[in-house]
Amino acid sequence: MPSPRRADHNPGLPLAGPRAGPGTACHRAITLRRCVSFSLYARLAGYGFRKHATYVGAALAGAFTNSVFGVLRAYILIALWQARPGLAGYDVTAAVTFCFVTQAFIGPMQLLGGGLTLPERIRTGDIALDLVRPAPLQLWLLAEDLGRAAYQLLLRGLPPMLAGAAVFGITVPRDPARWAGVLACVTAGVVVSFAWRYLVCLSVCWLADDRGVMVCSMLLTTLLSGMMVPLTLFPGALGELVRALPWAAMAQAPADVYLGTAPAGPTLAFQAAWGAALLALGALATRAVRHRVVIQGG
Amino acid sequence: MVRTYALLAWTWTRAAMAYRASFALMVVLGVCVTATDVAVILVIFSHTTALAGFTRDEVLFLYGAAGLPFALCDLLVSNVDRVSQHIRAGTLDTMLVRPVGTWIQLAADRFAPTRAGRVLQAAAVLGYALAVLDLDAGRLWMVPVMLATGTVIFAAIWTLGGAAQFLLTDAPEVINSFTYGGGQLTQYPLSVYGRDLVRGVTYVLPLAFVNWQPALYVLDRDDPFGTPGFVRFLGPVAAAVLALLAGLAWRQGIRHYRSTGS
Amino acid sequence: MIETERAGRAFKVRGSVVHAVRDLSFRIEPGEFVGCLGPNGAGKSTTIKMLCGILTPTSGRVRVAGLDPSRARTALARRIGVVFGQRTTLWWDLPLRDSFELVRLLYKVDRKLFAARLDELTEALDLGGFARTPVRQLSLGQRMRGDLAAALLHDPEVLVLDEPTIGLDVVSKAGIRSFLLRVNAERGTTVLLTTHDLGDVERLCRRVLLIDHGRLAFDGSVGDLMATAPGPATIEEVVTRLYTRGRAAPPPVEPV
Ligand SMILES: Nc1ncnc2c1ncn2[C@@H]1O[C@H](COP(=O)(O)OP(=O)(O)OP(=O)(O)O)[C@@H](O)[C@H]1O
Ligand SMILES: [Mg+2]
Numbered sequence: 001m002p003s004p005r006r007a008d009h010n011p012g013l014p015l016a017g018p019r020a021g022p023g024t025a026c027h028r029a030i031t032l033r034r035c036v037s038f039s040l041y042a043r044l045a046g047y048g049f050r051k052h053a054t055y056v057g058a059a060l061a062g063a064f065t066n067s068v069f070g071v072l073r074a075y076i077l078i079a080l081w082q083a084r085p086g087l088a089g090y091d092v093t094a095a096v097t098f099c100f101v102t103q104a105f106i107g108p109m110q111l112l113g114g115g116l117t118l119p120e121r122i123r124t125g126d127i128a129l130d131l132v133r134p135a136p137l138q139l140w141l142l143a144e145d146l147g148r149a150a151y152q153l154l155l156r157g158l159p160p161m162l163a164g165a166a167v168f169g170i171t172v173p174r175d176p177a178r179w180a181g182v183l184a185c186v187t188a189g190v191v192v193s194f195a196w197r198y199l200v201c202l203s204v205c206w207l208a209d210d211r212g213v214m215v216c217s218m219l220l221t222t223l224l225s226g227m228m229v230p231l232t233l234f235p236g237a238l239g240e241l242v243r244a245l246p247w248a249a250m251a252q253a254p255a256d257v258y259l260g261t262a263p264a265g266p267t268l269a270f271q272a273a274w275g276a277a278l279l280a281l282g283a284l285a286t287r288a289v290r291h292r293v294v295i296q297g298g
Numbered sequence: 299m300v301r302t303y304a305l306l307a308w309t310w311t312r313a314a315m316a317y318r319a320s321f322a323l324m325v326v327l328g329v330c331v332t333a334t335d336v337a338v339i340l341v342i343f344s345h346t347t348a349l350a351g352f353t354r355d356e357v358l359f360l361y362g363a364a365g366l367p368f369a370l371c372d373l374l375v376s377n378v379d380r381v382s383q384h385i386r387a388g389t390l391d392t393m394l395v396r397p398v399g400t401w402i403q404l405a406a407d408r409f410a411p412t413r414a415g416r417v418l419q420a421a422a423v424l425g426y427a428l429a430v431l432d433l434d435a436g437r438l439w440m441v442p443v444m445l446a447t448g449t450v451i452f453a454a455i456w457t458l459g460g461a462a463q464f465l466l467t468d469a470p471e472v473i474n475s476f477t478y479g480g481g482q483l484t485q486y487p488l489s490v491y492g493r494d495l496v497r498g499v500t501y502v503l504p505l506a507f508v509n510w511q512p513a514l515y516v517l518d519r520d521d522p523f524g525t526p527g528f529v530r531f532l533g534p535v536a537a538a539v540l541a542l543l544a545g546l547a548w549r550q551g552i553r554h555y556r557s558t559g560s
Numbered sequence: 561m562i563e564t565e566r567a568g569r570a571f572k573v574r575g576s577v578v579h580a581v582r583d584l585s586f587r588i589e590p591g592e593f594v595g596c597l598g599p600n601g602a603g604k605s606t607t608i609k610m611l612c613g614i615l616t617p618t619s620g621r622v623r624v625a626g627l628d629p630s631r632a633r634t635a636l637a638r639r640i641g642v643v644f645g646q647r648t649t650l651w652w653d654l655p656l657r658d659s660f661e662l663v664r665l666l667y668k669v670d671r672k673l674f675a676a677r678l679d680e681l682t683e684a685l686d687l688g689g690f691a692r693t694p695v696r697q698l699s700l701g702q703r704m705r706g707d708l709a710a711a712l713l714h715d716p717e718v719l720v721l722d723e724p725t726i727g728l729d730v731v732s733k734a735g736i737r738s739f740l741l742r743v744n745a746e747r748g749t750t751v752l753l754t755t756h757d758l759g760d761v762e763r764l765c766r767r768v769l770l771i772d773h774g775r776l777a778f779d780g781s782v783g784d785l786m787a788t789a790p791g792p793a794t795i796e797e798v799v800t801r802l803y804t805r806g807r808a809a810p811p812p813v814e815p816v
């Protein structure tokens with residue numbers, strides 16, 4: 001049996017409590033601002049969705065490539081599971097399903113890197129314009145990225161699943177509660193993926209060599225998210241370790257919820273913990289960048 | 299042609315070497331990226347002793363025999379798959395007004411010497427496999443032949459991919475299915491895959507001749523799919539035909555190039 | 561030197577056919593300095609691209625320096641110099657000097673000749689200050705001068721320029737103009753340029769080709785061009801009249 005994600009390994013950050021008591025003027029102002037910002041972020045998410053909707057061709061091309069790689073990887077997993085039936089708690093169908101589910105995540109979770117234009121903007125200095133906007137940069141980009149992910153879940157996520165269903169047959173959960181869990185875990189996965197990519201992008205401010213950082217990130221993500229081989233195949237303590245790292249939250253964890261090999265609740269807690277931790281780090285990094293770019297002037 | 303390529307590549311190498319630390323880092327990272335594929339093979343064989351009838355060392359032999367030509371092409375010609383980027387940026391126009399073949403210029407454009415690390419990595423895996431496998435010395439002549447065949451086949455696929463982008467300007471990523479997909483496919487014995495897929499990569503896109511068919515000869519094994527023995531030696535023919543087709547497609551692409559309304 | 565005979569180029573755009581250029585016939589003799597005018601979308605750039613071999617004509621015939629550009633593209637490339645004002649022919653990430661070195665290698669220019677030529681161009685275009693700067697960091701004016709130098713390093717017989725003065729300030733423009741005149745006068749290089757700047761036409765061109773809707777609408781000297789107006793007029797007025805012929809007249813501009 002694959003050990004379920006242990007959420008208690010990663011204590012979540014305490015959520016910021018309300019800063020003003022109910023009924024006070026301050027509270028009303030905050031509520032109002034929250035409403036305004038909610039519609040702002042919803043709008044941004046919509047904008048991210050539509051921005052990517054103009055690249056239908058690119059999305060479908062990506063979906064095609066993901067499907068092809070899905071088929072190639074699935075054959076290898078089938079061969080392995082034929083040699084070792086029931087390995088890591090999956091049967092052959094579960095292994096094949098895992099393969100196509102993770103391929104479907106490549107687009108929404110941007111497992112191969114990219115998706116943010118931040119490094120470009122840092123290099124050209126346009127980042128200064130982003131930082132003086134009234135809304136926090138990280139949330140702004142997160143909203144846009146969620147819109148992008150929603151679009152890519154449809155256009156780059158569905159085709160590999162359909163390909164997998166057509167070529168090999170995959171399992172599809174029947175239980176609506178499971179689907180709700182899957183959706184929640186995928187969303188949480190996108191947040192973790194975004195928070196990680198955001199940090200990687202901001203590192204360009206301090207590291208001269210951004211390409212190196214990008215490749216490092218891609219390396220870690222592809223290998224440790226479960227996209228190349230299920231993390232449950234990693235032996236012993238190494239396996240325990242890689243399943244507790246944030247990259248596992250991007251593919252392995254939601255895929256396990258899809259397969260029903262892990263419960264949704266604890267998985268979600270595991271993802272939320274990493275999401276909160278990385279977003280908090282991102283907020284600190286944004287402060288530092290703002291200090292560097294806006295206050296010191298580059 | 300070779301001279302022009304070397305000159306262009308050298309200019310880019312010099313530019314890349316200007317930042318030595320970053321250069322070294324990229325070499326190391328490049329090796330790591332391809333090493334993940336080996337890592338996956340090792341993870342798989344930590345759970346089994348044979349995959350579709352092949353042992354770990356045999357799979358590493360197949361990996362190295364395809365990985366070396368793949369990495370070589372990735373280093374030397376893979377840049378031709380950036381045709382659509384060049385079309386959109388208008389840089390293809392500038393290449394067309396220079397007195398040197400467009401293919402050469404594209405292949406050498408942004409030559410990334412840091413990818414040489416991957417060539418060495420693949421060569422090391424191949425060397426290891428050749429050393430540990432108890433191979434019939436009389437069959438080893440096939441190894442250089444298969445490396446040359448593989449290089450031509452991958453180069454032709456990249457060229458076809460570049461040519462296709464004159465049509466598929468908006469969706470260049472489709473090409474990756476065939477170039478990088480081909481690299482992925484040839485890492486494992488074809489006996490892993492389905493019969494139809496193997497037929498496709500034998501008779502349509504001849505990836506089977508990169509390593510699978512010649513390796514069956516080197517390893518002295520029968521084809522699980524039952525192709526007759528002479529097919530093991532058809533690699534060079536398949537490579538030549540594919541290269542010819544790629545050349546023709548490339549010419550057509552350039553001839554029907556529409557540029558962009560600027 | 562340049563000859564087109566009923567040359568045409570059509571593009572299929574989503575099912576319909578756009579005739580960017582049609583039935584274009586003209587002849588340019590060696591040593592001429594010709595300006596090509598025309599409203600946006602008239603087909604100037606398309607014409608230039610057919611002359612350099614980038615686009616294959618879909619009808620008619622084009623010859624430059626006695627060669628068919630699309631068939632003998634690489635042979636022709638050695639004999640012509642091309643500048644696209646809207647984009648650079650230099651290597652974006654390389655210092656200007658490295659770009660020139662690459663041009664030398666690609667065009668197989670003799671080392672000694674190249675050095676002499678580069679000195680000459682560096683002096684004439686004042687390139688000394690930024691030879692080591694990567695092209696992407698150059699200002700537009702610097703980049704354009706670099707592009708011009710790169711196009712002339714192999715001493716071409718024909719120089720083709722698509723909007724070489726676009727976006728330049730008065731001083732840079734004047735510098736480029738006098739440089740082009742010098743190249744044309746001293747080396748006898750045939751020059752064909754497209755422009756939207758009528759100052760270029762007035763100061764540089766002895767002959768004007770006016771393209772409209774892909775067809776040749778006027779071919780003659782600047783004097784002849786001015787004579788198409790019924791009365792005394794500035795060149796702006798003359799060209800405006802030619803551009804808007806058969807269309808509604810533009811709204812009069814209030815003097816400030
Ligand atoms: N690659 C292309 N595909 C489709 N249509 C094109 C292409 N290139 C040019 N066109 C069309 O051909 C016509 C002529 O374009 P061209 O670029 O030659 O005009 P131009 O005279 O250079 O205009 P401008 O002064 O704006 O540069 C335009 O209608 C343009 O939309
Ligand atoms: Mg134009």
